[in-house]
Amino acid sequence: MALTTYVEAIRQGIWEEMERDQRVFILGEDVGVYGGAFKVTEGMLERFGDLRVIDTPISESAIVGAAIGAALLGMRPIAEMQFIDFISCAFDQITNFAAKNRYRWGAGVPIVIRGPSGGGVHGGPYHSQNPEMYFVHTPGLKVVAPATAYDAKGLIKAAIRDEDPVIYLEHKYLYRRIKEELPKEDYVVPIGTAAVRREGRDLAILTYGAMLYHALEAAETLAREGGIQAEVVDLRSLLPLDKDTILGAAKKTGKVLVVHEDTRTGGIAGEIAAIINEEVFEYLDGPVLRVTAPDTPVPYSPPLEEFFLPNKEKILKAARQLAAY
Amino acid sequence: MALTTYVEAIRQGIWEEMERDQRVFILGEDVGVYGGAFKVTEGMLERFGDLRVIDTPISESAIVGAAIGAALLGMRPIAEMQFIDFISCAFDQITNFAAKNRYRWGAGVPIVIRGPSGGGVHGGPYHSQNPEMYFVHTPGLKVVAPATAYDAKGLIKAAIRDEDPVIYLEHKYLYRRIKEELPKEDYVVPIGTAAVRREGRDLAILTYGAMLYHALEAAETLAREGGIQAEVVDLRSLLPLDKDTILGAAKKTGKVLVVHEDTRTGGIAGEIAAIINEEVFEYLDGPVLRVTAPDTPVPYSPPLEEFFLPNKEKILKAARQLAAY
Amino acid sequence: MLTRERRATARAAAASPVGRPGGEAVLVPGDADLLKMLHFMKLTRALEYRIERKLYRQGKIVGGVYVGRGQEAISVGAAMHIRRGSGEEHDDIVSPSHRDMAVFLMQGVPPERILAQYMGRKTGLTRGRDGNMHMGDLRHRLIAFVSHLGDSIPVAAGCALTLRMRGTDQVSFCFFGEGATSRGDWHEGLNFAAVMRLPVVFICNNNQYAYSTHVSRQMRVERVSDRASGYGIPGETADGNDVLAVYDAVGRAVARARRGEGPALLEFVTFRMTGHSAHDDAGYVPKTLFEEWERKDPIRLFESELKSRRLVDALALKEMESGIESELDEVVAWAERQPYPEPEECLTGVYHE
Amino acid sequence: MLTRERRATARAAAASPVGRPGGEAVLVPGDADLLKMLHFMKLTRALEYRIERKLYRQGKIVGGVYVGRGQEAISVGAAMHIRRGSGEEHDDIVSPSHRDMAVFLMQGVPPERILAQYMGRKTGLTRGRDGNMHMGDLRHRLIAFVSHLGDSIPVAAGCALTLRMRGTDQVSFCFFGEGATSRGDWHEGLNFAAVMRLPVVFICNNNQYAYSTHVSRQMRVERVSDRASGYGIPGETADGNDVLAVYDAVGRAVARARRGEGPALLEFVTFRMTGHSAHDDAGYVPKTLFEEWERKDPIRLFESELKSRRLVDALALKEMESGIESELDEVVAWAERQPYPEPEECLTGVYHE
Numbered sequence A, B: 001m002a003l004t005t006y007v008e009a010i011r012q013g014i015w016e017e018m019e020r021d022q023r024v025f026i027l028g029e030d031v032g033v034y035g036g037a038f039k040v041t042e043g044m045l046e047r048f049g050d051l052r053v054i055d056t057p058i059s060e061s062a063i064v065g066a067a068i069g070a071a072l073l074g075m076r077p078i079a080e081m082q083f084i085d086f087i088s089c090a091f092d093q094i095t096n097f098a099a100k101n102r103y104r105w106g107a108g109v110p111i112v113i114r115g116p117s118g119g120g121v122h123g124g125p126y127h128s129q130n131p132e133m134y135f136v137h138t139p140g141l142k143v144v145a146p147a148t149a150y151d152a153k154g155l156i157k158a159a160i161r162d163e164d165p166v167i168y169l170e171h172k173y174l175y176r177r178i179k180e181e182l183p184k185e186d187y188v189v190p191i192g193t194a195a196v197r198r199e200g201r202d203l204a205i206l207t208y209g210a211m212l213y214h215a216l217e218a219a220e221t222l223a224r225e226g227g228i229q230a231e232v233v234d235l236r237s238l239l240p241l242d243k244d245t246i247l248g249a250a251k252k253t254g255k256v257l258v259v260h261e262d263t264r265t266g267g268i269a270g271e272i273a274a275i276i277n278e279e280v281f282e283y284l285d286g287p288v289l290r291v292t293a294p295d296t297p298v299p300y301s302p303p304l305e306e307f308f309l310p311n312k313e314k315i316l317k318a319a320r321q322l323a324a325y
Numbered sequence C, D: 001m002l003t004r005e006r007r008a009t010a011r012a013a014a015a016s017p018v019g020r021p022g023g024e025a026v027l028v029p030g031d032a033d034l035l036k037m038l039h040f041m042k043l044t045r046a047l048e049y050r051i052e053r054k055l056y057r058q059g060k061i062v063g064g065v066y067v068g069r070g071q072e073a074i075s076v077g078a079a080m081h082i083r084r085g086s087g088e089e090h091d092d093i094v095s096p097s098h099r100d101m102a103v104f105l106m107q108g109v110p111p112e113r114i115l116a117q118y119m120g121r122k123t124g125l126t127r128g129r130d131g132n133m134h135m136g137d138l139r140h141r142l143i144a145f146v147s148h149l150g151d152s153i154p155v156a157a158g159c160a161l162t163l164r165m166r167g168t169d170q171v172s173f174c175f176f177g178e179g180a181t182s183r184g185d186w187h188e189g190l191n192f193a194a195v196m197r198l199p200v201v202f203i204c205n206n207n208q209y210a211y212s213t214h215v216s217r218q219m220r221v222e223r224v225s226d227r228a229s230g231y232g233i234p235g236e237t238a239d240g241n242d243v244l245a246v247y248d249a250v251g252r253a254v255a256r257a258r259r260g261e262g263p264a265l266l267e268f269v270t271f272r273m274t275g276h277s278a279h280d281d282a283g284y285v286p287k288t289l290f291e292e293w294e295r296k297d298p299i300r301l302f303e304s305e306l307k308s309r310r311l312v313d314a315l316a317l318k319e320m321e322s323g324i325e326s327e328l329d330e331v332v333a334w335a336e337r338q339p340y341p342e343p344e345e346c347l348t349g350v351y352h353e
């Protein structure tokens, strides 16, 4: 069977939704003629025409604002940020218009804002960011971050069908490195559900995005070398978080390690630590620990970026410390 | 002796720094002729002239961008956001230009961005926000939030003298409600230092801004009615956090309650929970708990806003639960 | 309340609609239109007077109050061209600014619900979640203003994009003040609409102040409409205190947009006859300017015009006014009886439920 | 390395400075200036060729590569007017864009440090923290570009604000592409500079594409300079492949700014003779356009001009080129020897230490 890459899975998901629902359209820089900087929208202009695949001026705020306006009139826009780093230019529209609109006067804003996030490809401070927490901290939004091709497709479909604004973070490191066989039939991955990627009783590693693979590798090594069985949870959805799965893993193992590529202070690990403290403190056999990027911009040069990114070794170190606690 | 209000303390701090240092200037909407929407800059135009007290167009991004440019050429700009809610329009300049500049090429950006934050005055979703976490999560920035007139003055001076970009959050509810006698002589409150406002052995309440007063009231009631002695810590500086004081309070009491007016998910309570877990888990006699605003926009109508905001009763409830743990 | 709402909607739709779906815009207002314009200018002034001078001072308004006194001709003259009452597929869509009370009224929002909004009541358009002119209702084809000036420009363009995709001749109306034109979003929105040739009419009330900031510190151009040439779209400036001039300029721009010829930027010069908000005494505005503009009051000018056309006389005006006042007495009484929202409602409606 | 740096700085400063502190700009370039321009156009082209066609393909460049091939006349003609080498109180300040390699060279940044930057080495201008043209150095009066297009416009205006406060006749130079003019920050920055009458010269390279997007989908105006009228500042369009036309237009705008008459918006029409970046084959650009613009190559045009003025002949050109090539051999060798930063350096320098 043919394997589908992560990036192709996103493309398929959008394509199928555009076939299924006339209200779905995409707008962004270079999404039409060029097919997108990472080719997520390749071929769409030809198939769907230039009113549904719109090359815009370099105006991230207008891209999102226009998507909001269209959504208010019943459309299902997908706004592409060429790199997710540029979402900062649309921050106001997203957090003040899209996020708060339903609450204020009942009119939902079903838009998807998506783009390539994450490091590992030497993109430097402006082509490697992980902006999730800016949006996880904004009531009214949803935030998802798939790690597998299956989820990439299932979550983009869920995001497009969602009645509320969804920030969809695709990890550019995974675009062509991850592939798998996908079901032929239509499916969605419900927003708000995590996936247990590996079962284990000794400790739980919670993570998402590209870090999932480092966590899984670390878990294998832990099992092989120390007989430690780590449960690995792929959060997938950062807002809302799947509390049941998170708390379940915490209760089962008593020891939780959160791993994220995002910088440390104010990262989602803190939120998870707080939830676990509040809800299942009595089950804890050790502190909630975290392995994260340090509090710096994402540096460009390979040795610096490697130092910056969490990896298997850093996870192993923290996991062993926690296991021994 | 004359008492100085919180808002007047800010004004004095800016004024004195402008007298002391020719490089300090202020720019923003209506800061000149009008003296600022909350009169923080009253009289400054007359004293310092229109090249140091600059009425700008309605262009938050240009206000911050221009401040950055001026700072790079050796100035010490203070950028006022008429309401801190509008800082969203300058988010990109702050997080991508100001925050990352020193790291990238060594050129510091000593700017202060300040404005009225917080709720309690029926300002609704766009005149009541607490945007701190957007900036606490951005390496390269500093974030302070004074609760007293003394700190308001000491921190604005520290912010102006700081070599890095500082977000200075003034709580509008406190502007005229809080007053105290201030020292005659020049002083600063160092960024990165918390203040213990009340000593106690049984549990620690960590908070900042307008919530400090609710926490102190709750602590009095706890002592009076249940003999529970709560330590109350005013964080003052949110980035960097004063870890020593936080961990000290956690070790001393074993029970920590974090209170913030900001919304819950992704709020600073999570970060504090993570730090405490990592560093002093073994001292904990109960979970790190939090009392925060719920995950909604700030509603306008009095009963809704009252429900939204943390207050003494909500703090008491959580504190009693924690004390009894 | 529903009865009231139906009544107001009916009233707003009743007077001859300006264009029929698919048809041409009518550029010369008929007598009924003229009277309708006068009515809504007066209703707006009277309702805002109640809010700013009565209820606010009585402490019955929850938050800030921004009125459009002296600017009524702009909202009214423009809103005459908003097609309404014929269903979603025909009606236009509107993004008013914070000084466009008349637009709400003319789109059929009952005055009492606007008052309930100002008073933070459950029956306000936002059910107490937001205040003053921050309200919308898609049934009335109104998109709520957000404080952040300029944000509504790209949103209005996005509405127009949808209309263009659907191939209808509907139009997106977008209102703002001259101060908002300094925002980046204003630029991005105008440029986007221009490049995509979208059916949106940009309507600027240049009341010469943005809070305390004079327009000369907001921009270096003489006229806001000078900005149009940077986008390759038509720009036009007209007297914002002459409701017929507004009616004419907007009518032409709307007709153009309906024909698929793209956006236009209209500037209506007027004056803010109050402080920025109810708590601002506008001490920074030279008294003489108020005097000068008082003489150009748009309602008085229009009354004279209609008198000279023998459409109204002193008695008719008096009747119109007392009709409005007694309606407003009722409206205020109704609003004051409205309940506040239940505290727990704070938690609902953040997401689709 | 310091020796090299001093050498490069000296070279950049050596040729006759265009204006003396406080004096008038010289609008007619002397022979030395003409030769300097040719030298820097050629050096830029050769250095970028090494980066894009050699080092990048050899896998020695860390990230993306954006070059200004075919656009050298703009950076060079403009940078001739940047006052430098006389200290902070006299020198101008510059915000180059991502296709302005020549500006870095002419400000005295040694080519080898630029290469080290591209290769992520410790001796690159950002010590490996950022890549390609994202570099600055206040000693060279260069402010580093951030990816986010348009962000540098308000920053350049803020620099100019400082110069105005200090009452000097220094100027802030601000470079960008036509695509960046769609950003909100571009608008806010231009408007701010115009209102405050700041000494900043806005220099747009209109290379007709922004990535794959043709300028006609970026704006509806014919010329970028049409946007100037929306700010009440002068706008001018000139041939961006004619270095003397650039020199002339920038010279006049700079002189104006030095006299305190405020900003100007200059557009130089050119063509991007490459893909957007080294990995883009520009398949979306009609081949005929490349052919057409190849004939207008700014370096060849300028060579003909200088030949007709008898300032250079074939031999002199050959010598100039081989001088550059052998310098670049050295430079590449030096850069390849440079160490990468230590991993732990990741953690330092976020704050003042």
Ligand SMILES: Cc1ncc(C[n+]2csc(CCOP(=O)(O)OP(=O)(O)O)c2C)c(N)n1
Pocket: B029, B058, B060, B082, B086, B089, C099, C147, C148, C149, C176, C177, C178, C179, C180, C181, C183, C205, C207, C209, C210, C211, C272
């Ligand atoms: C982005 C932003 N910055 C600041 C404000 C604060 N503010 C509210 S109204 C106003 C003046 C608006 O002037 P203008 O656009 O001319 O409209 P007018 O009030 O005169 O009708 C300001 C500065 C805001 N609402 N949004």
Ligand SMILES: Cc1ncc(C[n+]2csc(CCOP(=O)(O)OP(=O)(O)O)c2C)c(N)n1
Pocket: A029, A058, A060, A082, A086, A089, D099, D147, D148, D149, D176, D177, D178, D179, D180, D181, D183, D205, D207, D209, D210, D211, D272
């Ligand atoms: C705000 C923002 N959005 C998108 C991008 C991605 N991007 C990088 S260069 C570019 C095209 C720039 O075009 P132009 O301004 O004309 O400059 P040119 O590259 O043609 O010199 C784009 C879209 C960016 N850097 N910043």
Ligand SMILES: [Mg+2]
Pocket: C177, C178, C179, C205, C206, C207, C208, C209, C210, C211
């Ligand atoms: Mg105005």
Ligand SMILES: [Mg+2]
Pocket: D177, D178, D179, D205, D206, D207, D208, D209, D210, D211
């Ligand atoms: Mg270009």
